[in-house]
Amino acid sequence: MERILSQVREVLDDGTDKEQVMKKICELLHEEVDHYDWVGFYLVEDGELVLGPYVGEPTEHTNIDFGEGICGQAVESEETFLVDDVSEEDNYLACSLKVKSEIVVPIFRDDEIVGEIDIDSHEKEAFDKEDEELLGKISEEIGPML
Numbered sequence: 597m598e599r600i601l602s603q604v605r606e607v608l609d610d611g612t613d614k615e616q617v618m619k620k621i622c623e624l625l626h627e628e629v630d631h632y633d634w635v636g637f638y639l640v641e642d643g644e645l646v647l648g649p650y651v652g653e654p655t656e657h658t659n660i661d662f663g664e665g666i667c668g669q670a671v672e673s674e675e676t677f678l679v680d681d682v683s684e685e686d687n688y689l690a691c692s693l694k695v696k697s698e699i700v701v702p703i704f705r706d707d708e709i710v711g712e713i714d715i716d717s718h719e720k721e722a723f724d725k726e727d728e729e730l731l732g733k734i735s736e737e738i739g740p741m742l
């Protein structure tokens with residue numbers, strides 16, 4: 597985890613363009629962690645979530661209302677939402693039938709929620725406390741620049 601975090605810090609130190617920084621973080625996470633099959637950012641814009649940089653299959657869910665799907669529930673509760681098996685969620689927006697589990701981690705700037713990191717996996721129960729911790733730290737590091 598430390599190795600990934602130090603790579604993320606390098607990206608943050610080197611970059612000034614936030615779109616590019618987010619894209620590089622997606623690429624890094626997608627490449628470094630086997631069970632991260634789709635990695636993306638959603639940003640809060642005008643009271644909804646708007647898809648930002650991502651790596652993985654294109655998704656039709658480019659704009660998500662607060663409360664809608666896993667992403668919309670996470671932004672509303674301002675808490676990490678970890679789903680072991682997406683087929684058991686009623687309030688879920690499917691991107692691909694291959695996706696089996698998902699984690700969404702909120703990003704704050706000065707205590708205000710500004711976005712989230714969303715990761716899908718093709719394995720059930722792919723995410724645990726370690727992912728939550730890693731992504732929580734990345735979200736803390738990137739929050740001030742968003």
Ligand code: SME
Binds near residue numbers: 634660664665687
């Ligand atoms: N599954 C998400 C939608 C976004 S995709 O995973 C890229 C949700 O239920 O909010």
